[in-house]
Amino acid sequence: MKLEVIHKGVHDAKGNRVEVGAVIDVDGDTVPAWLMNKVRAAGESSGKAATDDGETKTAAEVLKMASGQFMTFKAAAKKLLGDKTPDSKAEIVAALEELATQP
Numbered sequence: 001m002k003l004e005v006i007h008k009g010v011h012d013a014k015g016n017r018v019e020v021g022a023v024i025d026v027d028g029d030t031v032p033a034w035l036m037n038k039v040r041a042a043g044e045s046s047g048k049a050a051t052d053d054g055e056t057k058t059a060a061e062v063l064k065m066a067s068g069q070f071m072t073f074k075a076a077a078k079k080l081l082g083d084k085t086p087d088s089k090a091e092i093v094a095a096l097e098e099l100a101t102q103p
Helices: 059-067 070-084 089-101
Strands: 002-005 023-025 039-041 048-050 056-058
Touching: 056 059, 056 070, 059 070, 059 089, 070 089
Parallel strands: none
Antiparallel strands: 002 023, 002 039, 048 056
């Protein structure tokens, strides 16, 4: 099963730190106890983006980052949008605006 890391503090089998936003593969179809509340099913969105500093951002908060450095904005957006993150800034903004208006 593919899982996306949403909180810092996750390590792989070799003891190496796994970055927030990385997708890991685990055996079976249930989340292991040691990963509870640290991962979600890959491609699933909670409406908040996790960051390496442990802070989470909503779609509206990520939209405010659009006027700053593009790659930082895109990385934060990817944590919300997953693999469906568009390449252009305008498309990312549109996708985040849609996400921000969902209940």
